[in-house]
Amino acid sequence: MxxxxxxxxxxxxxxxxxxxxxxxxxxxxxxxxxxxxxxxxxxxxxxxxxxxxxxxxxxxxxxxxxxxxxxxxxxxxxxxxxxxxxxxxxxxxxxxxxxxxxxxxxxxxxxxxxxxxxRTMPGIDRPALAGLMPTLEEHDVVMLDLGANTDCDARNLVQFAIMGAAYSRIIYDYDAPRVRLLNIGTEDIKGTDTLRDAASALQNATGLDMQFDGFVESDKINRGEVDVVVTDGFSGNIALKAIEGTARFVTDLLKTAFTSSLRSKIGFLVSRPATELLRHHLDPNNHNGGVFLGLNGVIVKSHGSANAKGVANAVAVSARLLENDITRRIAADLSELGEDMLKERASSNGNGNGDGAK
Amino acid sequence: MxxxxxxxxxxxxxxxxxxxxxxxxxxxxxxxxxxxxxxxxxxxxxxxxxxxxxxxxxxxxxxxxxxxxxxxxxxxxxxxxxxxxxxxxxxxxxxxxxxxxxxxxxxxxxxxxxxxxxRTMPGIDRPALAGLMPTLEEHDVVMLDLGANTDCDARNLVQFAIMGAAYSRIIYDYDAPRVRLLNIGTEDIKGTDTLRDAASALQNATGLDMQFDGFVESDKINRGEVDVVVTDGFSGNIALKAIEGTARFVTDLLKTAFTSSLRSKIGFLVSRPATELLRHHLDPNNHNGGVFLGLNGVIVKSHGSANAKGVANAVAVSARLLENDITRRIAADLSELGEDMLKERASSNGNGNGDGAK
CATH class of the missing domain: 3.40.718.10 (Isopropylmalate Dehydrogenase)
Structure with missing residues (x-):
């Protein structure tokens, strides 16, 4: 081919x-x-x-x-x-x-x-920005939306779940990735009406190529218990930047600690292979390839500060999405969902909004 | 006294x-x-x-x-x-x-x-849960609301700013703490109407004992550039748990790295004072004392897993708030704000909602 x-x-x-x-x-x-x-x-x-x-x-x-x-x-x-x-x-x-x-x-x-x-692909109201984040396990977790849509309704979230699952299936060869909605608790009553409506739609849907596991809190994103985290662009951007900022914060503290005395400097040199492993794991270049999902075409965002290896990852992601025809995969799941889903509660503002996060 | x-x-x-x-x-x-x-x-x-x-x-x-x-x-x-x-x-x-x-x-x-x-104190529509989080600087940052109010309007956020500033002034003896609203970008046009309305009300207010500096993104919470971070309980809970989860994630990675070889184990032992410094800085017991602000009385939440030292911190916080009469401080700032503020845009749902985060 x-x-x-x-x-x-x-x-x-x-x-x-x-x-x-x-x-x-x-x-x-x-x-x-x-x-x-x-x-x-x-x-x-x-x-x-x-x-x-x-x-x-x-x-x-x-x-x-x-x-x-x-x-x-x-x-x-x-x-x-x-x-x-x-x-x-x-x-x-x-x-x-x-x-x-x-x-x-x-x-x-x-x-x-x-x-x-x-333009957005048929059946999708709004495209979303999906990214990869490190976990304690081998594979990264897919999270979307990371800031393209400040306000989202339940219908948007269900579509994001379908798009994120397709992305995750393609890059990691999963059959049915574990999908959860980001919330402030895991009980059914937690969060907003929007989240509860989206959860019940995903729970009731049959034939989707994913395993919907309910809600996840933001301290569990990286534990390796979930493959796709679905959220509106506001919360997603807050979570993403909190994770990035804290990883930087902890490594900055570590740097200060390791240079605080001669003894710790020596310890740092001796244990350099260990800290290199940490650096490697947190290096954004190893998790590069934000994707705009839901468009008629594959658009991949490489991190602004990515080095050549990071760019290579982004290019490889775009090729993989092309080879596996992400648009067709999303369309297949959308057709499983059917037309009636979410019709009652969903608000009809299908147009995106332009003031998302950068 | x-x-x-x-x-x-x-x-x-x-x-x-x-x-x-x-x-x-x-x-x-x-x-x-x-x-x-x-x-x-x-x-x-x-x-x-x-x-x-x-x-x-x-x-x-x-x-x-x-x-x-x-x-x-x-x-x-x-x-x-x-x-x-x-x-x-x-x-x-x-x-x-x-x-x-x-x-x-x-x-x-x-x-x-x-x-x-x-009951809530006069002039406050909803109480909020405020917490302390570590920064790169000497003092912690106050963040509120951490999950008591899932949905907030601009008027709630302005009241949270006043309560958080009073808390910060009392525990750190600040004259005018630097206050920011949590958002997904720092430009004026970023985020929701609610955030923009709250920002403009705080910008226009005079006589408040705080310095309002606009928006902050969640990767800057810990940089020491802000003393009080104001947000609705949903975003606040997402940010809080993302920070906690990532700190744990990085330290777990570090633990794995340091036990991956004999060499790194030796390095770890040599540099123990450095890693102890890190542990001390991230230890929640050193940042213990979540406070419910806006009630007729001082209620302090000690972390469920806090040790005796952590409980002592929570007790000391409650005593400090009592000595400095936090309720009177908040009332003074509220009276500076005046009655008309936010009247036009604010929705009138003054009653709290019970499904906040745990």
């Missing part, structure tokens, strides 16, 4: 063209059928390709000098869709020239531009 | 009577004017007092054998207010027999019983 090309926004992210091209090259070493459309400044891309000769035959360059700024308002960025590397990468997916696009640029702009260009 | 007595629910918590009495005794060593009403099984309390003879003259025992269970529904617990150690401790505050009550029992039950017995 020939895999559709992957468009790379070579200009986005903190580290620029060289890192994006190197990331694509690393991903390609493991899967030499990958082909790329590299979107960005031609001179710089060519210079980067000089270091990865095997990439040259697999890549086409789409020249463009303009880049969406990291702090650019999505409303401004979408007006520059035809001239920016991000906009042109997305457009290549829209035109069917590529199957997926990977960008390390401005998340809000990427979301807004993708939604406008690709 | 003579300090009102402190009621101790001696039966609540994972460790029972001995730990509660020992905690009170430790707190009293630092402040020998503290006097206690110890509520619980008389025989066990007397046995515990035998180990702390100095406590005997400062303590009265209120005998009662019944205890609120850790998993007891708040709706059931409130019907047993006259027979349980928790209910009687709260009642002692209601009757003016004590100024404050400390319990390590069921949080939801404590909240429900306190609200019913003590």
């Amino acid at each position: 020939s895999l559709p090309r992957i468009a790379i926004d070579a200009m986005g992210g903190d580290h620029g063209v060289r890192t994006m091209v190197e990331g694509a090259a690393i991903a390609r070493r493991a899967h030499d059928k990958f082909k790329f459309l590299l979107v960005g400044d031609e001179t710089r891309i060519k210079a980067a390709l000089d270091e990865h000769p095997a990439m040259r035959g697999a890549s086409e360059i789409l020249h463009c000098e303009d880049v969406v700024a990291g702090d650019e308002k999505p409303s401004r960025a979408i007006r520059r869709a035809k001239t920016t590397s991000m906009g042109l990468a997305i457009n290549a997916v829209k035109e069917g020239d590529c199957g997926a696009a990977v960008s390390a640029g401005n998340t809000g702009a990427l979301m807004a531009m993708s939604k406008l260009a690709l | 003579s300090l009102p007595r402190i009621a101790i629910d001696a039966m609540g918590g994972d460790h029972g009577v001995r730990t509660m009495v020992e905690g009170a005794a430790i707190a009293r060593r630092a402040h020998d004017k503290f006097k206690f009403l110890l509520v619980g099984d008389e025989t066990r309390i007397k046995a515990a007092l035998d180990e702390h003879p100095a406590m005997r003259g400062a303590s009265e025992i209120l005998h009662c054998e019944d205890v609120v269970a850790g998993d007891e529904k708040p709706s059931r617990a409130i019907r047993r207010a006259k027979t349980t150690s928790m209910g009687l401790a709260i009642n002692a505050v209601k009757e003016g027999d004590c100024g404050a009550a400390v319990s390590a029992g069921n949080t939801g039950a404590l909240m429900a019983m306190s609200k019913l017995a003590l």
Whole structure:
């Protein structure tokens, strides 16, 4: 099977063209059928390709000098869709020239531009941003929405569950990933009406390729007891950043502790393999590949500060979603759900809202 | 000045009577004017007092054998207010027999019983649960609400800000603590209408004893840049548990790393003082003393698993709030705010809701 090309926004992210091209090259070493459309400044891309000769035959360059700024308002960025590397990468997916696009640029702009260009897939009201987070077990946990939709109704949450489960099945070959809704307690009565309605819809649904296990609290996300955590974009963003911030906080404390005396410095040197293991496990580059689910096309967000290895992970994720046709998988589960589900309680505001988290 | 007595629910918590009495005794060593009403099984309390003879003259025992269970529904617990150690401790505050009550029992039950017995103070629509969390700096950050109110309007959030600032001023002697609203971005347009309304009310208020600095994201809670983080009980509970869970996750990883080889085990032993420093900093016993703010009386929640030192911290917090008359401090700021604030947008549902987080 020939895999559709992957468009790379070579200009986005903190580290620029060289890192994006190197990331694509690393991903390609493991899967030499990958082909790329590299979107960005031609001179710089060519210079980067000089270091990865095997990439040259697999890549086409789409020249463009303009880049969406990291702090650019999505409303401004979408007006520059035809001239920016991000906009042109997305457009290549829209035109069917590529199957997926990977960008390390401005998340809000990427979301807004993708939604406008690709539209949501049939049966989905709002796309969501899904991410991977480390656990105590071998595999990461998928969490969504991470900030694309500030307010969500029960119908949105059920759709997020279906999309997250499809994502999890594809990247980890699960048959029926364990899905839970993020809540402030695990008893049935906990939380909001929205959460209880979504839970009862998922409990009553049959034929979905997932195992719905009810609610999960945010201190259990990383325990390896759940494969997909479903939440609205506000709570998801609060949980995501609390996790990131605390991991940084604890490692900062550790650093202070290990440099507080000569004895602890020696201890640190002796135990370096152990702390390296910790660093490796928490390194965001090993969990890279946020995905916008629910669009007519695969859009993967690489972390802005990702190194080449992180970019390679994001590229590999986009290829895997392409190979396994995530859109078709989601559509299959949606059809199992049927039309009537959630019709009574659901509010009808199907349009997304643009002020999500960055 | 003579300090009102402190009621101790001696039966609540994972460790029972001995730990509660020992905690009170430790707190009293630092402040020998503290006097206690110890509520619980008389025989066990007397046995515990035998180990702390100095406590005997400062303590009265209120005998009662019944205890609120850790998993007891708040709706059931409130019907047993006259027979349980928790209910009687709260009642002692209601009757003016004590100024404050400390319990390590069921949080939801404590909240429900306190609200019913003590009622909210004038000018406050809903009480909130405030907690202390470690930061990179010397002082902890106050965060509220941690789960008492699932849904909040802008008026609730403004009141939480005033209550949290008063708490922070009292425990750390701040003149004007730095207050922020928890949000998914720091720009003015981020988040919900409720958050934006609350922010604009706090920005426009004059004469409040706080410095309002806008929004904070949950990865910045622990950086030492903010003294009081204000949020609804749903997001607050999500953030709190994500922080607790991640701290545990990282330390679990560290433990695994340090026992993965002989070399790392030796490194661990050599650097033990450093890891002890980390453990000390993250130990919840050093940040113990969740407070229900906004009631006619001081109710302090000690962590269920707190040791005697943790209980001593909770007792010291309750004494400090009593000495500094937290209720009067909150009332003073409320009067600065004036009546008109938030009148237009605020919804009128002043009654609390009972399904908060445990």
